[in-house]
Amino acid sequence: xxxxxxxxxxxxxxxxxxRTVALGSALLGIVSGALGAFxxxxxxxxxxxxxxxxxxxxxxLAFIVTGSKDPLALMIGAALAGLLGALxxxxxxxxxxxxxxxxxxxxxxxxxxxxxxxxxxVQKLPDAAQAGLDRYLFGQAATLLERDVVAMAALxxxxxxxxxxxxxxxKLLTFDPGFATSLGVPVHLLDVLLTSLLVVAIVIGLQxxxxxxxxxxxxxxxxxxxQWTDRLGVMVLLSGAFGALAGVAxxxxxxxxxxxxxxxxxxxxxxxxxxxxxxxxxxxxxxxxWLNAGGVAAA
Amino acid sequence: MPAALPQxxxxxxxxxxxxxxxxxxxxxxAIGQPGESQCPSAGxxxxxxxxxxxxxxxxxxxxxxxxRQATLLVRHRVRCVNDASHTGFLPLRQALQQRKPCHxxxxxxxxxxxxxxxxxxxxxxxxxxCTLPGVFLVLRGMALISDAITHAVLLxxxxxxxxxxxxxxxxxxxxxxxxGVLTVVLIELLHRTRLVxxxxxxxxxxxxxxxxxxxxxARRAGDTHLDVDAVLLGELAFAPFDRFAPSGVDLGPQxxxxxxxxxxxxxxxLALFYKELKLATFDAALALALGFAPGVVHYGLVGIVSLTxxxxxxxxxxxxxxxxxxxxxAAAYLLTDRLSRMLAVSAGxxxxxxxxxxxxxxxxxxxxxxxxxxxxxxxxxxxxxFAPERGLLALAVRRVRQRQEFAQAMLAVxxxxxxxxxxxxxxxxxxxxxxxxxxxPAFVARVVRRAEQQGVLINRGxxxxxTDHGRRLAMKTLNGELA
Numbered sequence: 018x019x020x021x022x023x024x025x026x027x028x029x030x031x032x033x034x035x036r037t038v039a040l041g042s043a044l045l046g047i048v049s050g051a052l053g054a055f056x057x058x059x060x061x062x063x064x065x066x067x068x069x070x071x072x073x074x075x076x077x078l079a080f081i082v083t084g085s086k087d088p089l090a091l092m093i094g095a096a097l098a099g100l101l102g103a104l105x106x107x108x109x110x111x112x113x114x115x116x117x118x119x120x121x122x123x124x125x126x127x128x129x130x131x132x133x134x135x136x137x138x139v140q141k142l143p144d145a146a147q148a149g150l151d152r153y154l155f156g157q158a159a160t161l162l163e164r165d166v167v168a169m170a171a172l173x174x175x176x177x178x179x180x181x182x183x184x185x186x187x188k189l190l191t192f193d194p195g196f197a198t199s200l201g202v203p204v205h206l207l208d209v210l211l212t213s214l215l216v217v218a219i220v221i222g223l224q225x226x227x228x229x230x231x232x233x234x235x236x237x238x239x240x241x242x243x244q245w246t247d248r249l250g251v252m253v254l255l256s257g258a259f260g261a262l263a264g265v266a267x268x269x270x271x272x273x274x275x276x277x278x279x280x281x282x283x284x285x286x287x288x289x290x291x292x293x294x295x296x297x298x299x300x301x302x303x304x305x306x307w308l309n310a311g312g313v314a315a316a
Numbered sequence: 317m318p319a320a321l322p323q324x325x326x327x328x329x330x331x332x333x334x335x336x337x338x339x340x341x342x343x344x345x346a347i348g349q350p351g352e353s354q355c356p357s358a359g360x361x362x363x364x365x366x367x368x369x370x371x372x373x374x375x376x377x378x379x380x381x382x383x384r385q386a387t388l389l390v391r392h393r394v395r396c397v398n399d400a401s402h403t404g405f406l407p408l409r410q411a412l413q414q415r416k417p418c419h420x421x422x423x424x425x426x427x428x429x430x431x432x433x434x435x436x437x438x439x440x441x442x443x444x445x446c447t448l449p450g451v452f453l454v455l456r457g458m459a460l461i462s463d464a465i466t467h468a469v470l471l472x473x474x475x476x477x478x479x480x481x482x483x484x485x486x487x488x489x490x491x492x493x494x495x496g497v498l499t500v501v502l503i504e505l506l507h508r509t510r511l512v513x514x515x516x517x518x519x520x521x522x523x524x525x526x527x528x529x530x531x532x533x534a535r536r537a538g539d540t541h542l543d544v545d546a547v548l549l550g551e552l553a554f555a556p557f558d559r560f561a562p563s564g565v566d567l568g569p570q571x572x573x574x575x576x577x578x579x580x581x582x583x584x585x586l587a588l589f590y591k592e593l594k595l596a597t598f599d600a601a602l603a604l605a606l607g608f609a610p611g612v613v614h615y616g617l618v619g620i621v622s623l624t625x626x627x628x629x630x631x632x633x634x635x636x637x638x639x640x641x642x643x644x645x646a647a648a649y650l651l652t653d654r655l656s657r658m659l660a661v662s663a664g665x666x667x668x669x670x671x672x673x674x675x676x677x678x679x680x681x682x683x684x685x686x687x688x689x690x691x692x693x694x695x696x697x698x699x700x701x702f703a704p705e706r707g708l709l710a711l712a713v714r715r716v717r718q719r720q721e722f723a724q725a726m727l728a729v730x731x732x733x734x735x736x737x738x739x740x741x742x743x744x745x746x747x748x749x750x751x752x753x754x755x756x757p758a759f760v761a762r763v764v765r766r767a768e769q770q771g772v773l774i775n776r777g778x779x780x781x782x783t784d785h786g787r788r789l790a791m792k793t794l795n796g797e798l799a
Contacts, residue, residue, distance in 0.1 A: 122459035123459075123643055131633070
């Protein structure tokens with residue numbers, strides 16, 4: 018057992034590919050976990066889902082425009098498309114009687130459809146350079162290169178920095194937007210800022226987890242962290258930690274065998290953390306409730 | 317009686333099964349080594365040669381998807397040779413472009429409808445079957461539940477397939493529909509613990525179920541035609557190749573019968589329970605009080621959505637079912653206020669999006685399902701902009717008109733107030749208004765011109781005088797009779 022562990026550690030730090038993959042997944046977990054906490058608290062869990070699907074046409078369009086698979090260019094394209102999707106959702110909800118769930122579903126599916134059209138269209142071009150774009154569907158952590166991780170860090174670190182910088186305002190926005198407005202805090206701008214930061218988290222995950230399962234990485238770490246604490250600061254830190262843990266574990270497991278797609282494995286890891294948290298977290302855990310109920314019934 | 321395929325390890329090429337390490341292996345296995353003929357149709361290599369060079373290169377380049385296409389095409393070719401009832405194999409590209417069909421054998425019974433028409437027919441039936449339950453999803457605020465169901469259905473399909481080992485089994489459809497219902501139950505259970513909000517519960521449950529399914533598929537790739545890509549994307553272009561031919565008579569594509577059946581079932585249920593659905597959708601409390609059991613209606617709807625999602629799975633894939641379920645009803649919601657009309661309009665819009673989507677996909681040679689979803693989105697976008705009462709354009713026009721009417725009323729009141737007073741000469745000058753009412757001069761000119769056109773006032777040189785009609789308008793406004 019000890020042997021196994023040291024083998025794993027050896028592989029983790031010794032093997033270049035694995036190190037890159039683990040680093041990338043950890044980075045992704047931290048950023049999406051920390052920002053996901055806000056999304057979940059603000060009841061925008063599914064916005065992440067919609068935006069990650071909406072990013073697909075952005076990826077392909079960025080490829081068509083730049084003609085290269087430079088990760089930063091693709092990520093920027095994805096971010097713009099995701100943001101456009103989020104803005105459209107807000108606009109539809111504001112100007113029509115359509116409810117937000119329909120607006121989200123609409124943006125999600127239509128952008129994804131558009132992305133598929135572009136993707137299949139690009140794949141039919143005689144130029145072979147487009148090979149591999151379809152990994153954005155499910156993600157392939159194994160193909161992460163150092164430059165990808167650098168690009169992820171270049172986007173993710175500023176996002177976390179902004180989060181820290183506007184911590185007080187974002188906290189206020191999350192828990193009492195009405196009060197924030199009355200204090201003269203630019204609520205609308207902060208809203209856009211938070212959405213943009215969420216888009217950054219999503220874009221970072223596209224290569225590793227893919228557009229389809231990215232939403233789980235936004236929602237699940239935050240839900241797990243919520244069970245353990247009532248404080249926002251602790252929740253965000255825990256959420257980032259859970260995300261990183263699941264990312265690294267998922268990347269490692271999927272590298273142990275062929276044909277284990279990374280995205281789904283990471284999702285299963287983070288779901289396991291959620292289930293444990295829901296059952297066992299102190300005070301809120303379901304198990305304690307069942308035990309108590311049993312005790313009451315017996316007494 | 318069609319001759320059965322020889323029973324080997326592999327049902328179509330007779331080779332022992334071996335693990336597929338990468339796409340090139342899969343392609344090789346499907347189409348045979350150059351110079352060899354491994355498939356019963358002896359057509360593997362020949363098939364590869366019939367592809368145009370870009371397609372050939374694409375197949376070499378793009379990995380799993382192309383490999384799957386090759387596998388499917390060869391399989392259909394084999395089935396065509398071995399099955400007298402089969403209507404003949406058309407290479408995809410030729411079929412879509414309606415070039416000369418390549419009937420490989422003389423044993424073709426009859427020439428089927430041309431595939432593009434069949435594809436469109438399947439697309440239309442699928443779209444309509446999706447939009448009908450979609451109307452209720454949109455009205456009941458359950459749109460994202462459909463997203464969850466369409467993803468989770470995959471797990472049901474995969475698990476059932478592992479049990480019955482047959483993709484054509486009706487058991488598969490039932491198991492998948494059941495897994496859709498189960499997903500909703502899980503989401504509600506999770507929500508009911510009060511530890512997780514509903515939107516987060518949705519976001520937790522379906523990615524997990526979907527991930528399990530994807531991993532199961534990936535682990536057994538090569539054994540099934542359930543390929544990871546196919547799961548999401550579906551491929552309508554292949555639908556016409558799966559024929560529904562009981563007792564050897566070709567009755568058209570299987571997908572058409574499946575989706576048609578689901579559509580008929582939906583229509584029958586809709587007709588039977590229209591009243592209950594309507595009541596439970598618009599006033600669940602009243603429905604409960606009247607003893608209509610909104611819970612049953614809710615799960616009935618969930619069941620139908622699951623069934624439709626399964627049916628549409630092979631042809632349009634999981635994400636795009638969501639597009640067809642939500643976009644046309646959302647557009648119809650902006651166009652009409654009656655439930656019956658909303659159902660009809662969304663079915664029409666769905667069918668329209670399907671047809672246009674197919675045409676666009678044929679032209680671009682791109683994903684048909686994706687194009688249908690994009691067109692459904694476009695239809696919604698047009699409705700959003702141009703809907704007669706609720707569109708953005710109508711809203712803008714109404715806002716301008718209201719502003720205009722309000723200004724006119726203000727002007728009339730202002731003139732009435734100063735009429736026949738010593739200040740009238742000053743206050744009733746058009747040039748004074750911009751100062752007094754703080755209006756832009758251009759706006760003053762516009763308001764005065766319109767008011768004059770409508771007979772509210774008379775413009776004598778620079779002095780404005782109310783007409784009788786204008787006086788009535790001002791009085792009405794002062795009495796609060798003007799909305």
